[in-house]
C-alpha cells in the first residue's frame with residue numbers, strides 16, 4: 377500500500393485539550409480531541425455509530441457528535457458519566473456501569489470504536505477495572521478482564537468495523553509493556569491491521585508520543 381499522510385504509521389497531531397475538565401477532575405485521563413478527529417475522519421462517515429467502552433471525560437463521544445456521528449459509551453464513574461451525559465445531545469446513549477456488561481445495555485451494532493482503557497502497572501495489585509477490589513487484585517486478572525471486555529466489543533460491532541485502541545507503555549522501574557499486552561488481549565478477538573505512533577506537537581516534555589493500535593473485526 378502506498379504511504380500517504382492518511383495511512384502513515386507515524387503522524388503528528390496537536391496536543392491540545394480543547395474542552396475544560398469538570399471542576400472535580402484534572403486533565404490527566406483525557407486524550408486530545410485531535411486524535412479522535414483524525415480516526416473518525418479516516419474510518420467513519422456521517423451518521424456512523426461510534427462506541428467508547430471507557431468513556432472517561434467523553435472526548436470520543438463529544439467529537440463524534442460534533443462531526444455528525446452518533447456516540448455511544450459506558451463509564452463506570454458516576455460523576456464523570458453525569459458530567460458527560462449532561463453535555464451530550466444523545467445523552468441516553470451513555471450508560472453508567474461496567475464495560476463488561478455492555479451487551480446487556482441495549483446498544484445497537486456499532487460501526488466504529490475508539491478507547492483508552494484504564495491503565496495498570498504490572499507490579500501493582502490495585503485493579504482499576506474493579507475499583508481496586510482486593511478480590512480481583514493483580515495485573516493478570518486485569519489483562520484477563522480486558523480480554524473479556526474486548527470479546528464483548530467484538531459482538532457489539534458490525535462485520536469489518538474498525539476499533540482503535542490508544543495506549544502507552546508505563547516507563548520506569550517495573551516497566552509495563554501495556555501497548556503489547558493490551559494489544560495481545562484485543563488480538564484474541566480482532567485482527568491487528570496497523571500500529572500508528574502519534575507524536576504530540578506542543579505536548580508536555582514528559583509525554584511526547586502515544587500508540588494507536590488499529591484493529592478490524594474480521
Ligand SMILES: C[S@@+](CC[C@H](N)C(=O)[O-])C[C@H]1O[C@@H](n2cnc3c(N)ncnc32)[C@H](O)[C@@H]1O
Nearest residue numbers: 406407430432433434435452453474475494505
Ligand atoms: C483513561 S480513561 C478514558 C479517558 C477518555 N478517553 C477521555 O478522553 O476522557 C478510562 C476510564 O475508564 C473508566 N473505567 C474504569 N473501569 C471501568 C469499567 N469496568 N467499565 C467502564 N468504565 C471503566 C474510568 O473511570 C475512566 O474514566
